[in-house]
Amino acid sequence: MLFDSLPRPNAYVAPGVGHVPGWVGISKQKALVEETREIARAYAHTPMAMVQPRLRSGGQMSVFQLHLGRYWHYLSYRYVDNMEGTVVPPVPDSLRELAPAALRQAAQVAPELEPWVDNFVPEMALVNYYPPGSDMGMHVDDSEESPAPVISLSIGDEALFRIGHTENRTKPWNDVTLCSGDLVVFGGPKRFAYHGVVRVNDGTLPKGCGLQEGRINITIRQVSASAVG
Ligand SMILES: O=C(O)CCC(=O)C(=O)O
Numbered sequence: 137m138l139f140d141s142l143p144r145p146n147a148y149v150a151p152g153v154g155h156v157p158g159w160v161g162i163s164k165q166k167a168l169v170e171e172t173r174e175i176a177r178a179y180a181h182t183p184m185a186m187v188q189p190r191l192r193s194g195g196q197m198s199v200f201q202l203h204l205g206r207y208w209h210y211l212s213y214r215y216v217d218n219m220e221g222t223v224v225p226p227v228p229d230s231l232r233e234l235a236p237a238a239l240r241q242a243a244q245v246a247p248e249l250e251p252w253v254d255n256f257v258p259e260m261a262l263v264n265y266y267p268p269g270s271d272m273g274m275h276v277d278d279s280e281e282s283p284a285p286v287i288s289l290s291i292g293d294e295a296l297f298r299i300g301h302t303e304n305r306t307k308p309w310n311d312v313t314l315c316s317g318d319l320v321v322f323g324g325p326k327r328f329a330y331h332g333v334v335r336v337n338d339g340t341l342p343k344g345c346g347l348q349e350g351r352i353n354i355t356i357r358q359v360s361a362s363a364v365g
């Protein structure tokens with residue numbers, strides 16, 4: 137961050153949305169980057185490889201995605217557990233274990249998240265890599281049948297995260313700068329709100345986070361409505 141000494145307090149962004157700056161320490165950030173990078177390497181050249189997905193619209197995302205636990209198949213528009221016989225890599229314990237602590241912390245900021253603290257099942261994790269210059273358009277995370285909150289961890293370059301409402305992509309929005317180590321959880325009335333990443337600020341990442349450039353965002357999700365933990 138440009139002004140490292142500026143305080144960044146926990147923020148109740150909107151009902152159901154809690155922002156906890158610096159929730160993941162730098163050594164843990166590095167460990168998560170290295171662990172997910174190893175998985176990406178292991179699955180390179182398989183149908184589970186970390187790629188920029190092609191969309192049904194014919195476009196291609198500027199972000200690279202690695203799916204853990206379940207694979208979101210963009211073309212058939214559903215979650216699958218294997219692709220052409222390659223089984224989806226599991227959600228690593230390191231991410232599974234973060235989920236209840238993340239929810240507990242976020243629920244102190246956004247009380248609407250409280251019902252999920254002891255009931256959330258981390259069935260999948262999506263690792264997004266934002267190369268310099270990439271972004272993610274406003275969209276709704278509507279692939280999950282469960283209304284459980286989405287737990288989002290950011291590592292690397294600072295990003296401008298925007299969350300609006302459930303009707304359409306237009307204003308009003310809440311804009312949140314996400315720095316390396318920040319936690320955001322969105323659930324409750326904002327679980328199916330439009331959101332996106334307006335921009336990533338090149339070269340703003342802290343030393344020691346495990347990345348040389350760009351940004352990683354990891355979302356931890358419950359997919360099924362009646363998941364059993
Ligand atoms: O990168 C982010 O902060 C958000 C990512 C996101 O919205 C998604 O993966 O669905």
Ligand SMILES: [Fe+2]
Binds near residue numbers: 331
């Ligand atoms: Fe999303």
